[in-house]
Amino acid sequence: MESAQVIVAGAGPVGTVAAVCLARQGIEVILLEALPTWAKDLRASTWHPPTLEMMAELGVADRMVKHGLICPVYQYRDRRSPEVFSFDLTELSDTTEFPYRLQYEQFKFTQHLCELLADEPHASLHFSHEVIDVDQNADGVTVVAEHQDGTEFFRADYVIGAEGADSIVRRKLKIGFEGFTYPERFVTLSTTYPVERHFDGLSNVNYIADPAAWVLLLRTPDYWRVLVPAPKDASDEYLLSDEFKDHVLGDVTGTQETIASEHRVIYRIHQRVARNYRVGRVLLAGDAAHLNNPLGGFGMNSGIHDAWNLCDKLDQILNQGADISLLDLYEKQRQTVTRDFIQTQSMKNKQRMEQDDEEWLHQDREEIRRICSDDKLRRKFLLDQALFTSLADAEQITL
Numbered sequence: 001m002e003s004a005q006v007i008v009a010g011a012g013p014v015g016t017v018a019a020v021c022l023a024r025q026g027i028e029v030i031l032l033e034a035l036p037t038w039a040k041d042l043r044a045s046t047w048h049p050p051t052l053e054m055m056a057e058l059g060v061a062d063r064m065v066k067h068g069l070i071c072p073v074y075q076y077r078d079r080r081s082p083e084v085f086s087f088d089l090t091e092l093s094d095t096t097e098f099p100y101r102l103q104y105e106q107f108k109f110t111q112h113l114c115e116l117l118a119d120e121p122h123a124s125l126h127f128s129h130e131v132i133d134v135d136q137n138a139d140g141v142t143v144v145a146e147h148q149d150g151t152e153f154f155r156a157d158y159v160i161g162a163e164g165a166d167s168i169v170r171r172k173l174k175i176g177f178e179g180f181t182y183p184e185r186f187v188t189l190s191t192t193y194p195v196e197r198h199f200d201g202l203s204n205v206n207y208i209a210d211p212a213a214w215v216l217l218l219r220t221p222d223y224w225r226v227l228v229p230a231p232k233d234a235s236d237e238y239l240l241s242d243e244f245k246d247h248v249l250g251d252v253t254g255t256q257e258t259i260a261s262e263h264r265v266i267y268r269i270h271q272r273v274a275r276n277y278r279v280g281r282v283l284l285a286g287d288a289a290h291l292n293n294p295l296g297g298f299g300m301n302s303g304i305h306d307a308w309n310l311c312d313k314l315d316q317i318l319n320q321g322a323d324i325s326l327l328d329l330y331e332k333q334r335q336t337v338t339r340d341f342i343q344t345q346s347m348k349n350k351q352r353m354e355q356d357d358e359e360w361l362h363q364d365r366e367e368i369r370r371i372c373s374d375d376k377l378r379r380k381f382l383l384d385q386a387l388f389t390s391l392a393d394a395e396q397i398t399l
Helices: 013-024 049-058 061-067 106-117 168-172 242-253 299-320 326-354 358-373 375-385 388-395
Strands: 002-009 029-032 069-071 073-078 081-088 101-103 123-126 130-137 140-147 150-161 177-191 205-209 215-219 224-229 263-274 282-284
Touching (some): 002 140, 081 375, 130 168, 224 242, 282 326, 299 326, 299 388, 358 375
Parallel strands (some): 002 029, 002 150
Antiparallel strands (some): 177 224, 205 215
């Protein structure tokens, strides 16, 4: 039976960050991933400044910046109004080395970290190993993983479940996943077409409100990504069709040109938080612990912040002799900021995009105008949306 001090389930961005952090701390870690290699689909791509600061400590930020797209400005637009609200993160240059959002696809990131793990003497990475069971006692945790040759048992002092929304670790621990799933589905299209031709002063990150057809328009190094809510009762076949693609991209650009799309993905969005982030020696992080809509780019970033917080506490426990109860503080800190800020703000961001109540819209526009015109309010807004505030708030939480 292979053993380590920590087993991490899931080689997404959260799991790979946790594994690299632990290995660099001299902690023996095993990373188990169900897929035969890192996932290569369209998922998160937005990196906020404090997350980039963490990646700088891991020594990977320079490479990310080199291959990513620097986006200092993001915009809020509304199809019912010519007004554009722009927020410029370079105003935080006195606070961070990375005063911008970086667009860098998570699959490129996880590929690089998996390659780094192959050279880490304290790390062991196993692809095609799906965790199917966890069992713990006072001394440690046994993990059962299934692979093509059968089942394999692993043993560790601690286990981190970071294998996403359908986390087997969370299910085996019977942890409730409280919240809701949005009734509508969402569709992401990607295109190399120069969408910016059809807008005045378009930034690389744009939230375009409309109660009938809001749009998240996001540029990555290779594509424009277009996220829209799916029409009610539309079939999957229609949502993946050229007809729907032409409708969406034509509606966004206002052109009659036929625009090619390289990717088309349908998915559902959730707002959920695990009732517990810790059960004994087993911890949850990332999407296994919380889910939110993508409007704000909080999901992956907050998940990595989970891993960063947790690895610091495991370092204190395993290398410095701290008591295991320190893990209760991880749960309290990360669960609190998830509920109080990440969930609340991401839901407000979605409401801002789809709201059709004129009084609410008037008040919201007045609030944004006030923020844009006031230096102190604007700085606070930037710090909030960049997740600096949630990190600072977490540090203030004690047992």
